Amino acid sequence: MDCPPHTGRRNPLQEEQRLRTRQAIMTAALSAFGEHGFAACTVEQILMRAGVSRAAFYAHFDSKLSLVCAIAEDFEPQWRPTFEHLAALDAPTLGDLAAWARLHLAFHREHQLVCGLLSQLVVLEDRLYWQVARQRDALIAMLGGTHPAFARATQSPKAHLRAAMLLWSIDQTCFHVVRGRLPDPDDGAAGIIAAQLHAFLNETAG
Template identity: 50%
Template sequence: MRRWSAGGGQFDSKLALVCAVANDFVPKWRPVFDALMALEGPHVAELEQWATFYINFHRENAAICGLLTQVAGLEDRLYWQLSEQRDDLIDDLGRRFSAFRRAADDQAVRLRARLLLGQIDETCFLIVHRRVPDPGQHAPRLIAEQIHALLDCAAT
């Protein structure tokens, strides 16, 4: 059996290596969402600034973000690992935002939050890797509006 090594670790498969990369990457992306939780309003304009920050994070980490996005689409093991990370993020966002807090008890809201976070990552991937052109730089505003819509659902 061929073994893969990286960062001092030995892995039985390329997938095991990618899963380890996903775990090791959490401390890099979590502060981006800490910044989201620190927003005052948040209003669409603040969310748009955060979305620009998140797209730039994807741009600065294009290789890892692209790898995780693409492999998760093909490999269930990584998909579910990332889904568990996303669910943990939803729970953490619930400490700051009532819409995410509602996701703990309301399966429809949890689904909406999961879809939103997945769509944000997919949008960042598509924009950063130029799969979808955005010459007018509209993506941050669209991401902000999606987040704002979920946050507004707590009021209804």
């Protein structure tokens, strides 16, 4: 996550410059991670792409991982509407859910760099995992406002585990399909995701 903000007051121009620098670092980091991979990429490579000093980098982030955590936080408003669409589906059919799954796959394709980075690092870095887990729990709560199966997941540890595993499976499936690791010549992934969702949403309380 970002380093604690400076306690002194900034005027609007200073704040605008701060935000521009932060965004430049994050954009440069994504480009560098995409080319070199997270582990091999150095802070120096990010600095060169961003055109900022080492001091400017550490004024915003305490490490590469801190930077990725900020990317994950800023990314939430982009992926959340896809799940708001799922939450808005009333008693969805398999066809409705397959259409949603294609939408989610398309989102992964459009944002392949960020989705790929987070999908890989979340299994390796505890700090990022727990940040994403909090986002997932908030997502389960949002979906629970419409779908009883997700509402049960906010009340029962067993149901929560099933919901978390389902969402994890969907994202991992999208990641591997988009990367070409799981061949999907007949667009079958969307149907499989839909079937998993449909089964979960239509479970009775146990």
